[in-house]
Amino acid sequence: MDLKKFAQHYTYKFPNKVIKELQLKTYQRNEYIVKTGNEIDGLYFLIEGQYYVSSIEITGRELLLRYCKKPAILGDIEIIEQCIIQSNCIAAENCEFLFIPLHTYKKYLQHDADFTQLLLKELAYKLKTCTISSRVNALSSVATRLAAYYCTLASIETSSEYIETRTLDEVASLIGTTKRHLNRILKKWSEEEAIIRNGDTLQILNWEKMKRYSNDVRFE
Structure with a gap:
């Protein structure tokens, strides 16, 4: 097996x-990589592409947890904790x-x-980002969360790949609300001339207002 791609992203x-026992596994866009409730069969090291992690709430609603780009590891939590798979992981491409x-x-x-150090580094990153997202979503209003989301993405000093999304529905899921609620906020911001909106595409016109809306909260 050619390990050049692995070596580019993982320090091991x-x-x-x-x-001789390593394998290459490939998945097409929208294909499940692992499913909640199944037994984990090994460790997956992403070397090409992007996938997203989601969980299903009691209501049946799917909650987007994060996007993952290389380097990213699947199966570490389940193997170390000796538990079943905790979240769905689906190929975004x-x-x-x-x-x-x-x-x-x-x-x-x-x-x-x-x-083991390689796995611990990945676990620490997951713990950090999940803790931040939980704190922001629990303690801030939806408007603050949304502004914080855009301010975090705009910051060149933060690692925000895990919250980058492709649609407004995904933004809503990530920050724990509905698209309808976001539409109301975006309409208000548009009336205040803070943004220009075209469908799911936004242009921030006034970053000072956006920073005030965020109350200095960030996903970092």
Whole structure:
């Protein structure tokens, strides 16, 4: 297997005895990579493409949790916690993963300090971003959350890939509200000449107003 793509994004070199057991898995756009409630079968390292993570609420509504670009790892939480898959992961575009079967991980990598450090780094990133999103969504109004979302995306000093979305429906899901509610806020902002809106496309005309709307809250 050609490990050049893996080496570009992950700071780890596999032992020779592991390389022969590695696999390449590919998924088409909108195809499920892993599904909530299933048993995890190994570790997935994204090397091409983009996927999104979502969960289903009791009401049946799908909640968007994050978008994932390389580097990103699937299966780390489930393997370390020894639990079933916690969220749906779906290809947002064609994806390639380097796949490590569960038995290979347990046999060769479970007690490898450098490999464990790689997993811990990913877990720390997930914990950080999930904590931030939970805090913002729990403590701020929808208008503040929406303004904070746009201000975070505009900041060149933050890593905001995990909250980048493609549609207003996805923005609504990410910040825990409905598109109808967002439409009311955007209409008000448009009347205040803070934005120009064309469908789901927004142009921010007044960033000072947007910063005031956000109350200095950020997804960071």
